[in-house]
Amino acid sequence: xxxxxxxLKLTLLTLILFAVIYPLAIYGIAQLAPNQGKGETIxxxxxxxxxxxxxxxxxxxxxxxxxxxxxxxxxxGSAGSNKGPSNxxxxxxxxxxxxxxxxxxxxxxxxxxxxxxxxxxxxxLDPNISPQGALxxxxxxxxxxxxxxxxxxxxxxxxxxxxxVGPETVNVLELxxxxxxxx
Amino acid sequence: MNTELLGVIGIFILTIILAILxxxxxxxxxxxxxxxxxxxxxxxxxxxxxxxGINPAEEMNWKQHLKALLSINMVWFFLCFFVLLFQGSxxxxxxxxxxxxxxxxxxxxxxxxxxxxxxxxxxxxxVSYLSQILLMFLQFxxxxxxxxxxAMIFTAMKExxxxxxxxxxxxxxxxxxxxxxxxxxxxxxxxxxSGTPMTFExxxxxxxxxxxxxxxxxxxxxxxxxxxxxxTNGGGFFGAxxxxxxxxxxxxxxxxxxxxxxxxxFAMIFALGFFLNKRKLSNIIFGVMTVGFLFxxxxxxxxxxxxxxxxxxxxxxxxxxxMEGKExxxxxxxSGFWSIATTVISTGSVNSMHDSSMPISGAMQLLSMMVNxxxxxxxxxxxxxxIFIILAVFISGLMVGRxxxxxxxxxxxxxxxxxxxxxxxxxxxxxxxxxxxSYFAAHDTAMGYWFNGNATGWLNNPGNHGFSEMLYEYxxxxxxxxxxxxxxxxxxxxxxxxxxxxxxLSRFIPIIGPLAIAGxxxxxxxxxxxxxxxxxxxxxxxxxxxxxxAIIAALSFFPALALGPLAExxxxx
Numbered sequence: 001x002x003x004x005x006x007x008l009k010l011t012l013l014t015l016i017l018f019a020v021i022y023p024l025a026i027y028g029i030a031q032l033a034p035n036q037g038k039g040e041t042i043x044x045x046x047x048x049x050x051x052x053x054x055x056x057x058x059x060x061x062x063x064x065x066x067x068x069x070x071x072x073x074x075x076x077g078s079a080g081s082n083k084g085p086s087n088x089x090x091x092x093x094x095x096x097x098x099x100x101x102x103x104x105x106x107x108x109x110x111x112x113x114x115x116x117x118x119x120x121x122x123x124x125l126d127p128n129i130s131p132q133g134a135l136x137x138x139x140x141x142x143x144x145x146x147x148x149x150x151x152x153x154x155x156x157x158x159x160x161x162x163x164x165v166g167p168e169t170v171n172v173l174e175l176x177x178x179x180x181x182x183x
Numbered sequence: 184m185n186t187e188l189l190g191v192i193g194i195f196i197l198t199i200i201l202a203i204l205x206x207x208x209x210x211x212x213x214x215x216x217x218x219x220x221x222x223x224x225x226x227x228x229x230x231x232x233x234x235x236g237i238n239p240a241e242e243m244n245w246k247q248h249l250k251a252l253l254s255i256n257m258v259w260f261f262l263c264f265f266v267l268l269f270q271g272s273x274x275x276x277x278x279x280x281x282x283x284x285x286x287x288x289x290x291x292x293x294x295x296x297x298x299x300x301x302x303x304x305x306x307x308x309x310v311s312y313l314s315q316i317l318l319m320f321l322q323f324x325x326x327x328x329x330x331x332x333x334a335m336i337f338t339a340m341k342e343x344x345x346x347x348x349x350x351x352x353x354x355x356x357x358x359x360x361x362x363x364x365x366x367x368x369x370x371x372x373x374x375x376x377s378g379t380p381m382t383f384e385x386x387x388x389x390x391x392x393x394x395x396x397x398x399x400x401x402x403x404x405x406x407x408x409x410x411x412x413x414x415t416n417g418g419g420f421f422g423a424x425x426x427x428x429x430x431x432x433x434x435x436x437x438x439x440x441x442x443x444x445x446x447x448x449f450a451m452i453f454a455l456g457f458f459l460n461k462r463k464l465s466n467i468i469f470g471v472m473t474v475g476f477l478f479x480x481x482x483x484x485x486x487x488x489x490x491x492x493x494x495x496x497x498x499x500x501x502x503x504x505x506m507e508g509k510e511x512x513x514x515x516x517x518s519g520f521w522s523i524a525t526t527v528i529s530t531g532s533v534n535s536m537h538d539s540s541m542p543i544s545g546a547m548q549l550l551s552m553m554v555n556x557x558x559x560x561x562x563x564x565x566x567x568x569x570i571f572i573i574l575a576v577f578i579s580g581l582m583v584g585r586x587x588x589x590x591x592x593x594x595x596x597x598x599x600x601x602x603x604x605x606x607x608x609x610x611x612x613x614x615x616x617x618x619x620x621s622y623f624a625a626h627d628t629a630m631g632y633w634f635n636g637n638a639t640g641w642l643n644n645p646g647n648h649g650f651s652e653m654l655y656e657y658x659x660x661x662x663x664x665x666x667x668x669x670x671x672x673x674x675x676x677x678x679x680x681x682x683x684x685x686x687x688l689s690r691f692i693p694i695i696g697p698l699a700i701a702g703x704x705x706x707x708x709x710x711x712x713x714x715x716x717x718x719x720x721x722x723x724x725x726x727x728x729x730x731x732x733a734i735i736a737a738l739s740f741f742p743a744l745a746l747g748p749l750a751e752x753x754x755x756x
């Protein structure tokens with residue numbers, strides 16, 4: 001009986017240390033972080049249009065598109081497709097995505113489409129595409145928006161994120177926000 | 184591409200270097216030597232022990248260690264089970280998530296208790312913030328339990344004859360306060376400033392740039408994600424785990440999280456060397472583990488970079504490798520490396536969806552958990568390896584005709600029996616679980632209460648890959664890993680209860696076994712090293728241990744791997 005009480009007391013004290021003091025300390029420090037640790041947002045004219053790190057759905061033809069998402073970019077229910085590499089239904093779906101992509105971008109050769117544009121991301125919320133994935137959409141965007149193609153291409157190139165290590169990425173939301181401001 | 188691989192190799196080497204330093208520190212903590220953090224933690228620990236009425240200087244024998252370990256786990260299980268069961272009506276639930284069903288609460292409580300974090304729920308909709316914080320508490324203490332068990336074994340390996348193996352509570356609290364807490368705080372702060380949320384506000388509702396309405400889940404994630412990796416737990420705050428852009432926002436945070444999950448398992452091995460003053464022994468152990476790790480990781484990274492042959496045939500560019508289930512900011516090399524690190528070490532957090540990995544990668548991920556002794560989880564990794572050392576000592580002893588001895592203690596029938604039982608338990612649990620589930624799936628049995636519908640309904644993929652999904656789930660449970668081929672429909676009584684039982688057995692029996700062996704050996708007469716002693720800190724003995732591991736894993740698991748990922752590999756060719 002004595003042991004039970006001391007185990008309960010030990011549990012309570014460790015709970016206070018690890019489940020109250022520790023998270024509150026981190027919460028306190030988070031107040032100094034961007035947007036007080038609530039997640040960084042992107043605003044246009046003072047209105048929040050999205051979270052910088054969270055991908056959102058773009059299917060209108062005058063915007064750059066992101067990657068396919070298994071959860072349709074539901075930011076309250078992330079998930080991947082979990083399709084195995086040999087699954088016939090899955091492979092048919094990828095083939096269909098390639099065909100659709102070619103219909104909308106008739107100027108493209110198949111071998112120019114990078115695999116990230118036709119496969120679903122792990123989280124379903126991938127905010128990025130590869131630079132190649134953005135560059136192949138330039139011609140379509142320029143036509144839709146009646147903009148100079150070189151200008152759009154220059155915009156994409158200015159939005160390619162490079163770091164010392166790691167893959168090059170393009171944040172689709174940031175790119176589209178900048179695109180809206182392009183005249 | 185090249186810099187992606189460079190980032191992987193860089194972080195691996197950096198972790199090894201830092202692990203040597205941390206190992207020295209951990210050894211000092213367990214030996215009770217002076218350390219830098221004494222002024223902060225001495226008073227806190229004194230206070231905890233005083234209020235709880237525990238004397239941290241009281242020496243315990245191995246049975247007392249076990250009793251303390253098991254009873255405190257029981258307390259935590261009930262605490263967690265009831266909170267999950269009633270979370271819907273408890274405070275800190277801004278998103279109004281519902282309470283768990285009893286079978287899900289059973290599975291979740293056990294799974295966090297045993298440092299596995301198999302999650303049959305999705306973080307955004309399945310748990311309240313209160314539950315998340317309680318689960319985070321279990322992430323601390325379950326890692327502390329593993330480390331305390333390892334510390335007892337370290338003490339038992341000393342060159343002397345004794346029943347007195349230190350104090351369990353002392354090892355446990357010190358592991359939590361002096362190792363897990365400071366490291367977690369550092370990682371959490373890095374995450375917070377890299378974009379991971381740490382807020383108690385609920386979901387945010389926004390209108391996107393093109394005009395859709397979206398809800399965005401947030402929460403006190405940074406603190407949780409830090410200990411999830413430092414404690415090799417792996418349970419994600421969000422459903423997509425470390426593939427989620429808030430849980431793992433950049434390539435840099437990915438490196439930090441990778442470092443965080445490898446650092447303690449690496450350091451514990453070096454700590455053994457510093458603790459016993461046998462650096463060579465720990466270097467050999469680390470060498471064997473690293474060779475085994477490289478055997479698993481290299482084929483995985485290559486097959487992910489090469490991409491899916493079936494998609495290659497469609498004629499598109501796979502310059503970025505196999506991208507299904509992966510995030511652009513990590514890329515295939517980093518995702519492939521992580522998938523082996525997380526399965527070798529019992530973390531089980533994922534930054535890509537393993538279900539969509541290439542077949543060879545899937546086979547390697549499975550094999551990592553089947554071996555379950557390269558690096559391993561917080562503390563328990565070295566316990567698993569200890570079993571293989573005992574077996575290797577016994578077998579080599581028989582081969583050269585000498586009495587099997589390890590660190591001056593005779594290994595006799597009783598210890599070998601325990602070790603053999605532990606070594607067989609792992610394949611037994613995995614293969615019988617998989618056999619049961621496959622039987623139902625093969626017959627498409629109507630499952631009644633156990634599953635809503637016929638058994639094939641829980642599969643997300645047909646054929647060999649479907650078999651792999653079931654094999655993976657039991658392997659992950661038995662290795663206390665927690666990753667999954669997440670396509671499997673696992674939130675139902677059948678999977679919740681069967682994996683729950685596997686989790687319990689495969690956590691506590693492999694702790695009880697090594698503790699018992701170490702305790703029994705510690706009580707035996709110490710025989711000083713002589714010309715007739717079989718040396719255990721040589722590369723020959725390292726190779727011997729490697730062979731024992733390879734034979735046990737290959738023989739027992741090869742048929743299952745052949746039916747799952749290997750068969751899929753050949754169909755894709």
